[in-house]
Amino acid sequence: MSVRVLLFGAVAERAGRREFRLDADAVADVADVVTAAGCRDEEALLVAVNHDIVRDWRVRVHDGDEVALMPPFSGG
Amino acid sequence: MDAVRVQEADFSIEAEVTALRQASSRIGGIATFLGCARDFSEGRAVAAITFEQYAPMAVKALGALRDEALERFDIIETRIVHRVARVTPGEQIVLIIVGAEHRAPAFEACRWLIDELKRRVPIWKREDTPAGERWVTPHP
Numbered sequence: 001m002s003v004r005v006l007l008f009g010a011v012a013e014r015a016g017r018r019e020f021r022l023d024a025d026a027v028a029d030v031a032d033v034v035t036a037a038g039c040r041d042e043e044a045l046l047v048a049v050n051h052d053i054v055r056d057w058r059v060r061v062h063d064g065d066e067v068a069l070m071p072p073f074s075g076g
Numbered sequence: 077m078d079a080v081r082v083q084e085a086d087f088s089i090e091a092e093v094t095a096l097r098q099a100s101s102r103i104g105g106i107a108t109f110l111g112c113a114r115d116f117s118e119g120r121a122v123a124a125i126t127f128e129q130y131a132p133m134a135v136k137a138l139g140a141l142r143d144e145a146l147e148r149f150d151i152i153e154t155r156i157v158h159r160v161a162r163v164t165p166g167e168q169i170v171l172i173i174v175g176a177e178h179r180a181p182a183f184e185a186c187r188w189l190i191d192e193l194k195r196r197v198p199i200w201k202r203e204d205t206p207a208g209e210r211w212v213t214p215h216p
Binding site: 009046 | 128190212
């Protein structure tokens with residue numbers, strides 16, 4: 001099992017990838033996932049864990065979680 | 077047809093209004109917001125707009141918005157359809173319809189829904205301009 005990381009829009013473009021997996025043992029919290037994705041310098045980065053927005057990057061991540069790294073939304 | 081949808085295909089306003097009206101014969105006022113693709117944005121010509129979504133979260137967020145609107149406002153039913161496709165100027169992008177007994181809550185809920193949709197639903201647009209493609213940064 002692992003943590004599935006999805007990247008979207010301009011964040012995916014800058015990171016050069018749209019999806020990857022992390023060993024769940026290698027990451028403790030959302031901040032670790034953001035670092036592993038190389039997205040620490042993203043301004044206004046939005047993070048969702050299992051489809052819910054997470055404001056506190058100290059939230060723990062677990063085996064089987066899906067973490068999305070997203071730029072501000074621009075739909076409508 | 078589900079009351080909230082994200083889809084590639086275009087939608088029919090008439091079909092959505094008909095579906096909304098089937099919810100209740102108490103509906104006395106219907107407010108709609110229709111978002112369309114423009115051919116000009118922030119000083120640049122726009123040839124097309126391409127949308128990207130985080131599908132499971134987008135549908136979940138739209139469903140939550142609908143539930144919240146039904147709770148917050150004195151309305152009877154609401155439907156939201158957002159396209160995720162490559163669209164050219166003039167094409168329809170998003171439709172919000174609100175049915176209520178009276179017009180005031182219908183207008184209020186419609187305005188609230190489009191504002192919150194822009195804030196909460198994971199959809200992004202990329203404009204195709206003469207200077208190349210650019211991701212749109214949100215504006216109020």
